[in-house]
Amino acid sequence: MTDHTAVVVGGNRIPFARSHGAYSRASNVDMLTAALDGLAARFGLAGHRVGEVVGGAVLKHSRDFNLTREAVLGSSLDPHTPACDLQQACATGLEAAIYVSNKIRLGQVADGIAGGADSVSDTPMAVSDGLRHALLAASAAKTLPARLAALAAIRPGDLVPDPPGITEPRTGLSMGEHQALTTTRWGVTRADQDELALASHQNLARAWSEGFFDDLVTPYLGVTKDQGVRADTTLEKLAALRPVFGRGEGATMTAGNSTGFFDGAAVTYLADADYTAERHLPALARVVDAEVAAVDYTIGGEDLLLAPTYAIPRLLERNGLTWQDFDLYEIHEAFAATVLATLDALADETYCRERLGLGGALGEIDRTKLNVNGSSLAAGHPFAATGGRIVATLAKLLHQRGTVDGRPARGIVSICAAGGQGAVAILEAC
Amino acid sequence: MPAKRDPLEVIATTPLVRAVASSPIGRSVATKLGVPPAVELRRGRTLPKGPVVLAALHDAMIAARTLALLRVDVIRPVVDTPDARTVGESGRPVPPGYDSRIGALVLDLTGLRTVDDLEFARGVLRPAVRSLEPSGRIVIVARAPESYDELEPGVIAQGLDGLNRTVAKELRAGATSNLIWVEPETSPQALASTLRFLLEGRSAYVDGQSWRVAAAEVADDVADSTRPYDGRLVAVTGAARGIGAAIARTLARDGATVVGIDVPASGEALASVVNEIHGTALQLDITLPDAGDRIAAHVVDRYGPDARLYAVIHNAGIIRDRMLANLDEKGWAAVLQVNLAAQLRMNEALLDGRPGGLADGGSIVGISSTSGIAGNKGQANYATSKAAIVGLVRALAPRLAARRITVNAVGPGFIQTEMTAAIPYLQRQVFQRSNSLSQGGKPVDVAETIAYLADPASAGVTGQVVRVCGQALVGQ
Numbered sequence: 001m002t003d004h005t006a007v008v009v010g011g012n013r014i015p016f017a018r019s020h021g022a023y024s025r026a027s028n029v030d031m032l033t034a035a036l037d038g039l040a041a042r043f044g045l046a047g048h049r050v051g052e053v054v055g056g057a058v059l060k061h062s063r064d065f066n067l068t069r070e071a072v073l074g075s076s077l078d079p080h081t082p083a084c085d086l087q088q089a090c091a092t093g094l095e096a097a098i099y100v101s102n103k104i105r106l107g108q109v110a111d112g113i114a115g116g117a118d119s120v121s122d123t124p125m126a127v128s129d130g131l132r133h134a135l136l137a138a139s140a141a142k143t144l145p146a147r148l149a150a151l152a153a154i155r156p157g158d159l160v161p162d163p164p165g166i167t168e169p170r171t172g173l174s175m176g177e178h179q180a181l182t183t184t185r186w187g188v189t190r191a192d193q194d195e196l197a198l199a200s201h202q203n204l205a206r207a208w209s210e211g212f213f214d215d216l217v218t219p220y221l222g223v224t225k226d227q228g229v230r231a232d233t234t235l236e237k238l239a240a241l242r243p244v245f246g247r248g249e250g251a252t253m254t255a256g257n258s259t260g261f262f263d264g265a266a267v268t269y270l271a272d273a274d275y276t277a278e279r280h281l282p283a284l285a286r287v288v289d290a291e292v293a294a295v296d297y298t299i300g301g302e303d304l305l306l307a308p309t310y311a312i313p314r315l316l317e318r319n320g321l322t323w324q325d326f327d328l329y330e331i332h333e334a335f336a337a338t339v340l341a342t343l344d345a346l347a348d349e350t351y352c353r354e355r356l357g358l359g360g361a362l363g364e365i366d367r368t369k370l371n372v373n374g375s376s377l378a379a380g381h382p383f384a385a386t387g388g389r390i391v392a393t394l395a396k397l398l399h400q401r402g403t404v405d406g407r408p409a410r411g412i413v414s415i416c417a418a419g420g421q422g423a424v425a426i427l428e429a430c
Numbered sequence: 431m432p433a434k435r436d437p438l439e440v441i442a443t444t445p446l447v448r449a450v451a452s453s454p455i456g457r458s459v460a461t462k463l464g465v466p467p468a469v470e471l472r473r474g475r476t477l478p479k480g481p482v483v484l485a486a487l488h489d490a491m492i493a494a495r496t497l498a499l500l501r502v503d504v505i506r507p508v509v510d511t512p513d514a515r516t517v518g519e520s521g522r523p524v525p526p527g528y529d530s531r532i533g534a535l536v537l538d539l540t541g542l543r544t545v546d547d548l549e550f551a552r553g554v555l556r557p558a559v560r561s562l563e564p565s566g567r568i569v570i571v572a573r574a575p576e577s578y579d580e581l582e583p584g585v586i587a588q589g590l591d592g593l594n595r596t597v598a599k600e601l602r603a604g605a606t607s608n609l610i611w612v613e614p615e616t617s618p619q620a621l622a623s624t625l626r627f628l629l630e631g632r633s634a635y636v637d638g639q640s641w642r643v644a645a646a647e648v649a650d651d652v653a654d655s656t657r658p659y660d661g662r663l664v665a666v667t668g669a670a671r672g673i674g675a676a677i678a679r680t681l682a683r684d685g686a687t688v689v690g691i692d693v694p695a696s697g698e699a700l701a702s703v704v705n706e707i708h709g710t711a712l713q714l715d716i717t718l719p720d721a722g723d724r725i726a727a728h729v730v731d732r733y734g735p736d737a738r739l740y741a742v743i744h745n746a747g748i749i750r751d752r753m754l755a756n757l758d759e760k761g762w763a764a765v766l767q768v769n770l771a772a773q774l775r776m777n778e779a780l781l782d783g784r785p786g787g788l789a790d791g792g793s794i795v796g797i798s799s800t801s802g803i804a805g806n807k808g809q810a811n812y813a814t815s816k817a818a819i820v821g822l823v824r825a826l827a828p829r830l831a832a833r834r835i836t837v838n839a840v841g842p843g844f845i846q847t848e849m850t851a852a853i854p855y856l857q858r859q860v861f862q863r864s865n866s867l868s869q870g871g872k873p874v875d876v877a878e879t880i881a882y883l884a885d886p887a888s889a890g891v892t893g894q895v896v897r898v899c900g901q902a903l904v905g906q
Contacts, residue, residue: 034698037701037702037705038697038698038701038711040701040705041690041700041701041702041704041705041709041710041711042701042710042711043710043732044704044708044709044710044732046704046705046706046707046708047708076705076706211694211715211718213694214694214713214714215712215713217694217697218697218698218701218711218713219694219695219696219697219698220698221698224694224695224697280731280732280733280734280737281731281732282731282732
């Protein structure tokens with residue numbers, strides 16, 4: 001078998017919009033299609049049969065069982081392009097990129113597109129289990145009396161629609177409530193969280209004004225820029241916000257240092273390095289390796305959002321790297337406190353020894369290398385779209401750096417996900 | 431793309447006309463009083479239905495050879511002479527005529543020597559204009575006035591300009607007349623693209639114009655190609671909508687791989703155009719100092735380290751209309767930056783020989799405007815920028831001649847775009863009827879003319895500004 005190298009060619013996303021706003025009438029299929037079409041235009045993929053398109057959504061209608069394939073059929077790509085739906089909560093976009101790069105590395109496809117879309121505005125709503133059971137029984141009934149008897153079982157309370165859960169089914173706690181526990185446990189301060197949020201806004205605003213996103217974003221429905229970014233925010237403004245998660249002393253998480261609800265879609269174009277040369281495609285960064293981990297947050301009481309702390313050391317060890325060996329760190333800002341707790345945990349001797357089974361702490365990192373062009377706090381976080389946003393952003397940043405100390409610039413992506421999971425990947429500049 | 435406004439705005443924007451035009455009743459009355467519906471022009475790569483008449487003075491051969499190269503069959507002309515006339519029912523003399531409608535008259539006057547020779551032109555034109563089919567064509571081929579050493583033929587050749595413009599005004603039902611000036615050395619191969627363009631529907635909205643086709647090396651197969659852009663890369667700025675989108679589509683139809691460029695904010699529309707024609711999109715503000723570098727980088731990135739652009743179509747432009755009395759430095763600079771300065775900068779970068787830049791033997795096409803040629807109230811900034819494009823074409827063409835790069839421009843008149851559709855009904859009627867074809871042009875008309883100018887077979891066409899205005903009443 002010949003060696004295959006998977007590289008990030010580029011990416012495309014639509015600007016992330018506040019939910020119930022500009023994209024309120026757009027479905028996940030619509031947004032993913034738009035993201036694919038923008039990518040196709042950028043790289044001349046109209047009419048091209050891509051090896052496979054892989055994507056998903058966290059909030060997904062049952063009718064969208066073939067979300068990604070439907071988006072492909074609605075796009076300018078060759079309809080012979082196969083597609084597959086994949087979902088891993090907020091890590092969906094990154095997991096999709098890992099899936100595609102693995103297929104490329106195995107030589108199964110020469111190119112592929114990974115991504116995801118999510119709409120909080122177009123959230124599916126289910127009927128209650130009571131109503132659903134009654135309707136199913138009625139439809140199965142053979143006679144009219146039997147049908148009526150089945151329907152008679154419906155109680156008024158059954159008529160209340162069942163919105164999708166944003167709480168962890170096993171704990172009943174929301175993501176924010178889980179993070180609040182972690183925030184308190186790790187003693188992450190309000191000031192540190194606000195400072196991280198401010199940096200995210202300032203960095204993203206600068207990147208936009210520098211035109212960094214000119215070849216990463218295609219406008220959609222009149223929105224030309226991420227709606228979450230607040231170039232004019234200040235520590236004072238952030239400090240004035242009321243906490244929304246946690247209690248008492250531990251109530252440090254506000255709407256300013258937590259991600260809000262957004263709609264959006266993002267895709268990344270990956271290909272075999274040889275293929276990029278053949279087809280005259282750019283190669284921004286090589287996908288070096290990836291690791292996914294999960295924590296026992298139910299019985300074991302571990303931190304729901306700190307699964308990446310398990311994935312990172314395993315990935316580092318496999319690649320003979322240390323936590324300090326990166327020029328750029330992209331740690332998804334579900335909450336400012338998630339990023340800070342992740343960094344604290346990896347610098348904590350006891351946690352690294354006892355929880356992670358390591359010989360000692362991984363240590364601190366140079367914070368000036370972290371989320372240098374902003375992250376989810378400013379850009380917004382349409383769940384499944386975040387991975388695509390980060391992978392493309394990091395690949396472009398690495399390509400711009402080129403080499404550092406005579407070796408390719410190296411970066412790491414870390415995304416925490418519901419269910420106590422976390423996906424991490426290493427990229428290296430081409 | 432900016433709305434192409436006609437100076438007749440003076441009439442159409444008077445408060446009374448404006449008020450009447452905007453009212454539902456006024457609109458209905460205007461419709462009923464019957465401004466007649468405009469004739470549907472023949473468009474696309476279509477030849478006239480009727481036969482093409484070839485009339486050559488003395489021993490002139492270039493038109494005949496060019497038509498043979500294009501495999502266009504011709505018939506002999508009917509000539510009006512006193513002897514050929516018959517007496518009609520009313521007792522008046524009737525000139526001789528054709529048995530049926532003719533599609534076009536190609537009048538080769540390159541053999542012109544004396545004032546008396548002009549009688550031949552009259553004698554051929556008289557029966558022809560009486561029998562010309564709708565969207566028919568008169569094409570006059572003559573030697574450029576300055577190409578004569580002798581006085582008399584040079585003087586007469588210039589006189590043909592007035593003849594052509596008058597024929598164009600007298601023709602009806604979408605028929606057009608245009609004049610092509612050639613050099614003694616211009617070959618049939620070099621003339622072919624121009625003659626084909628003028629006979630075909632592609633020149634639908636070009637009327638009453640005259641321009642030059644110089645001598646140039648053009649191979650037979652190049653001269654006769656209907657997909658002249660096969661394997662060629664063309665960059666189009668402002669490609670997301672309107673005229674720019676039409677240019678991209680037309681060039682793609684003729685075989686080009688198109689790099690569509692537009693501001694990042696227009697990315698969605700740009701992606702849709704580019705995907706439709708299987709090109710690539712470059713979201714770029716062309717006023718950036720390094721816009722040319724970025725275009726070249728995109729070309730190399732997407733099409734390989736040795737790739738070069740065959741042509742650049744500078745279509746992007748904006749309007750910021752203000753009467754001079756109200757025009758501040760911002761409204762002035764914005765238009766001059768986008769419409770002129772950006773173009774100069776991009777040309778400089780793309781012409782320095784770098785990979786991804788413009789190839790030798792390539793082409794640059796700019797967009798001027800009726801406003802630039804005639805001036806237009808409220809458009810001091812725009813008219814300045816558009817007249818400067820004429821200057822750019824004239825100055826750059828000779829400088830790039832050694833590299834066989836042609837530099838030309840189109841001058842659109844009233845073109846129907848989304849933007850001009852917003853003008854109130856009556857006002858719009860006044861604008862679009864103020865030309866010999868009594869209708870507005872379509873974006874594709876501008877696009878077709880650009881595709882002709884940048885055609886590899888049009889190597890002999892450089893330094894020219896071809897108006898696409900239906901022979902608008904204003905300007906030249």
